[in-house]
Amino acid sequence: xxxxxxxxxxxxxxxxxxxxxxxxxxxxxxxxxxxxxxxxxxxxxxxxxxxxxxxxxxxxxxxxxxxxxxxxxxxxxxxxxxxxxxxxxxxxxxxxxxxxxxxxxxxxxxxxxxxxxxxxxxxxxxxxxxxxxxxxxxxxxxxxxxxxxxxxxxxxxxxxxxxxxxxxxxxxxxxxxxxxxxxxxxxxxxxxxxxxxxxxxxxxxxxxxxxxxxxxxxxxxxxxxxxxxxxxxxxxxxxxxxxxxxxxxxxxxxxxxxxxxxxxxxxxxxxxxxxxxxxxxxxxxxxxxxxxxxxxxxxxxxxxxxxxxxxxxxxxxxx
Amino acid sequence: xxxxxxxxxxxxxxxxxxxxxxxxxxxxxxxxxxxxxxxxxxxxxxxxxxxxxxxxxxxxxxxxxxxxxxxxxxxxxxxxxxxxxxxxxxxxxxxxxxxxxxxxxxxxxxxxxxxxxxxxxxxxxxxxxxxxxxxxxxxxxxxxxxxxxxxxxxxxxxxxxxxxxxxxxxxxxxxxxxxxxxxxxxxxxxxxxxxxxxxxxxxxxxxxxxxxxxxxxxxxxxxxxxxxxxxxxxxxxxxxxxxxxxxxxxxxxxxxxxxxxxxxxxxxxxxxxxxxxxxxxxxxxxxxxxxxxxxxxxxxxxxxxxxxxxxxxxxxxxxxxxxxxxxxxxxxxxxxxxxxxxxxxxxxxxxxxxxxxxxxxxxxxxxxxxxxxxxxxxxxxxxxxxx
Ligand SMILES: Cc1ncc(C[n+]2csc(CCOP(=O)(O)OP(=O)(O)O)c2C)c(N)n1
Ligand code: SF4
Ligand SMILES: [Mg+2]
Numbered sequence: 001x002x003x004x005x006x007x008x009x010x011x012x013x014x015x016x017x018x019x020x021x022x023x024x025x026x027x028x029x030x031x032x033x034x035x036x037x038x039x040x041x042x043x044x045x046x047x048x049x050x051x052x053x054x055x056x057x058x059x060x061x062x063x064x065x066x067x068x069x070x071x072x073x074x075x076x077x078x079x080x081x082x083x084x085x086x087x088x089x090x091x092x093x094x095x096x097x098x099x100x101x102x103x104x105x106x107x108x109x110x111x112x113x114x115x116x117x118x119x120x121x122x123x124x125x126x127x128x129x130x131x132x133x134x135x136x137x138x139x140x141x142x143x144x145x146x147x148x149x150x151x152x153x154x155x156x157x158x159x160x161x162x163x164x165x166x167x168x169x170x171x172x173x174x175x176x177x178x179x180x181x182x183x184x185x186x187x188x189x190x191x192x193x194x195x196x197x198x199x200x201x202x203x204x205x206x207x208x209x210x211x212x213x214x215x216x217x218x219x220x221x222x223x224x225x226x227x228x229x230x231x232x233x234x235x236x237x238x239x240x241x242x243x244x245x246x247x248x249x250x251x252x253x254x255x256x257x258x259x260x261x262x263x264x265x266x267x268x269x270x271x272x273x274x275x276x277x278x279x280x281x282x283x284x285x286x287x288x289x290x291x292x293x294x295x296x297x298x299x300x301x302x303x304x305x306x307x308x309x310x311x312x313x314x315x316x317x318x319x
Numbered sequence: 320x321x322x323x324x325x326x327x328x329x330x331x332x333x334x335x336x337x338x339x340x341x342x343x344x345x346x347x348x349x350x351x352x353x354x355x356x357x358x359x360x361x362x363x364x365x366x367x368x369x370x371x372x373x374x375x376x377x378x379x380x381x382x383x384x385x386x387x388x389x390x391x392x393x394x395x396x397x398x399x400x401x402x403x404x405x406x407x408x409x410x411x412x413x414x415x416x417x418x419x420x421x422x423x424x425x426x427x428x429x430x431x432x433x434x435x436x437x438x439x440x441x442x443x444x445x446x447x448x449x450x451x452x453x454x455x456x457x458x459x460x461x462x463x464x465x466x467x468x469x470x471x472x473x474x475x476x477x478x479x480x481x482x483x484x485x486x487x488x489x490x491x492x493x494x495x496x497x498x499x500x501x502x503x504x505x506x507x508x509x510x511x512x513x514x515x516x517x518x519x520x521x522x523x524x525x526x527x528x529x530x531x532x533x534x535x536x537x538x539x540x541x542x543x544x545x546x547x548x549x550x551x552x553x554x555x556x557x558x559x560x561x562x563x564x565x566x567x568x569x570x571x572x573x574x575x576x577x578x579x580x581x582x583x584x585x586x587x588x589x590x591x592x593x594x595x596x597x598x599x600x601x602x603x604x605x606x607x608x609x610x611x612x613x614x615x616x617x618x619x620x621x622x623x624x625x626x627x628x629x630x631x632x633x634x635x636x637x638x639x640x641x642x643x644x645x646x647x648x649x650x651x652x653x654x655x656x657x658x659x660x661x662x663x664x665x666x667x668x669x670x671x672x673x674x675x676x677x678x679x680x681x682x683x684x685x686x687x688x689x690x691x692x693x694x695x696x697x698x699x700x701x702x703x704x705x706x
Binding site for chain 2: 043044045047054059061063065066069070071073075076078080084086087091093094097099101119125126
């Protein structure tokens with residue numbers, strides 16, 4: 001398993017994602033991108049759909065990418081990487097390419113849960129050999145914090161504002177990790193930017209498998225969540241401790257929860273630190289909504305525990 | 320060797336000989352057979368192509384873009400709603416200068432949904448930056464698929480190209496086709512030259528960067544320069560092909576009995592075959608009529624069209640799609656081509672054949688006969704319509 005030292009050494013040898021980007025100060029995206037790329041020893045080719053990472057890393061004539069990188073549109077990263085990987089297979093067959101190359105997608109939740117879901121599902125079903133990393137910041141950040149299907153219930157978004165009639169997003173978030181797992185691909189996991197070693201381990205384990213691999217990484221966004229700039233890691237850690245964002249993996253169909261918080265920290269602790277949930281603590285009905293939110297978190301945790309019991313025996317992971 | 324085959328089979332045969340590294344394709348009537356034939360070649364192991372059986376046309380062209388940027392030769396095919404779905408990516412393929420050749424089995428756009436031929440799909444892609452060729456026959460569909468591949472990959476062009484063949488009229492009709500020998504076709508197409516391939520991990524490149532107002536305009540101007548290189552490449556490749564295959568192709572347009580004519584039709588695609596019969600019949604009666612078939616629709620060959628039509632007195636431009644709220648797209652191009660000439664023919668715009676409505680020899684004869692009496696104005700006229 002890669003240590004921080006190995007990751008740092010790899011980056012010293014080859015900076016794959018350089019500091020020449022314009023992501024916000026305090027943005028969690030570069031930490032995830034660098035950790036994932038440093039955890040892969042082989043050469044990589046990266047694809048990204050439209051979104052914060054793409055816009056902030058590729059303004060012509062500059063680029064922050066020191067590895068081959070491609071952006072085509074917002075809804076098609078799964079299809080683009082399919083084409084790149086198909087080209088690789090064909091050119092390996094003709095002998096034009098000999099070395100081993102790995103394929104990675106970094107996509108936002110919008111480009112994954114919503115508009116890109118069909119292309120992703122197609123790529124998973126066809127079994128292309130690639131790692132898909134969802135940089136899940138729970139909204140369309142690049143275009144001004146609009147709701148996505150990853151946005152949690154109650155959160156304020158610019159297309160789900162806190163109005164007198166409807167306070168924030170009425171619907172619960174989509175469970176995309178389970179949707180991907182239902183494609184029965186070799187490796188599916190949830191990770192969080194606060195747990196970088198866990199993330200690096202997951203990448204390393206994922207890359208041992210042929211075929212589609214998927215990582216849903218909670219990637220905090222201080223701007224969209226309305227939290228202080230230096231809070232990305234704290235926010236992410238709280239999301240894990242409150243069991244809002246369980247760290248788990250599904251390896252060849254076997255479930256493993258990688259981290260089970262010893263104490264039950266109420267999700268309110270996480271909600272109250274974010275501007276997007278502030279209204280819950282002012283509104284007279286707020287406590288009711290927080291209770292519903294907690295119930296949903298508990299249900300999901302129970303569901304995962306049961307899945308782990310029924311489908312256990314996954315490799316690796318730390319308790 | 321001459322063989323009887325449909326337009327679909329002719330295109331599929333050309334694709335088999337080109338043997339792209341990647342084919343990503345999604346079925347739609349009347350294009351499906353191209354996808355099916357190619358899948359057969361792959362499943363029978365007679366091509367090395369990696370087939371990507373995508374879940375939509377949008378993904379088909381997206382996968383083609385990824386594969387082409389990766390450094391592979393790629394092809395696809397679509398029709399109608401499929402074209403409409405992927406048109407976003409077609410603009411991107413052109414902006415990224417990727418030489419992807421796509422057969423387009425021309426079919427009407429919804430609503431109402433209709434699977435039969437017209438040119439509304441091709442017109443939807445008109446301003447995409449892809450070059451477009453229209454074919455009259457299955458033979459032309461075969462020939463121009465090979466020719467388009469060379470134009471698309473030409474070092475000064477590097478753009479996507481569309482080979483149009485009329486749905487059913489060409490795609491499903493068996494005709495006599497004379498394909499090249501495999502070795503000859505392969506030699507003509509030549510090996511693929513990748514430009515800045517993504518898979519060259521030693522020289523990392525950024526594909527699909529975003530450009531602000533400080534660069535976007537210059538990049539689009541450069542793209543226009545690329546499509547302006549198509550005519551020269553078209554002529555050179557066509558000439559080379561004619562030398563090899565001995566076909567009667569010369570230039571961007573097919574001028575049929577125009578030299579001493581005073582009236583003519585202008586059409587795209589398979590209607591040219593019907594129109595030639597109409598012209599011949601009227602010529603028998605001593606009428607000085609002719610036909611202009613446009614092979615290269617984008618970039619539009621203004622000079623060649625003006626040259627071919629300039630001496631006529633009356634011209635009927637036939638559009639097989641309505642550009643709602645405007646004159647037909649082909650009409651507008653022909654009018655623009657003739658505008659700078661002092662003597663120019665009177666132009667009339669006819670709309671015909673929408674959603675697969677038949678166009679007959681008799682109807683085309685009637686157009687040519689009535690033409691001198693029709694007032695050239697901005698009214699659309701319709702052929703074969705119940706009103
Ligand atoms: C077809 C299409 N629809 C809408 C957009 C506008 N758009 C670009 S990025 C984006 C949101 C990106 O959100 P996400 O994928 O979550 O990435 P983030 O910016 O949050 O990292 C939207 C709506 C687009 N570029 N293309
Ligand atoms: S808006 Fe959020 S995700 Fe986007 S760059 Fe800023 S902090 Fe990062
Ligand atoms: Mg997002």
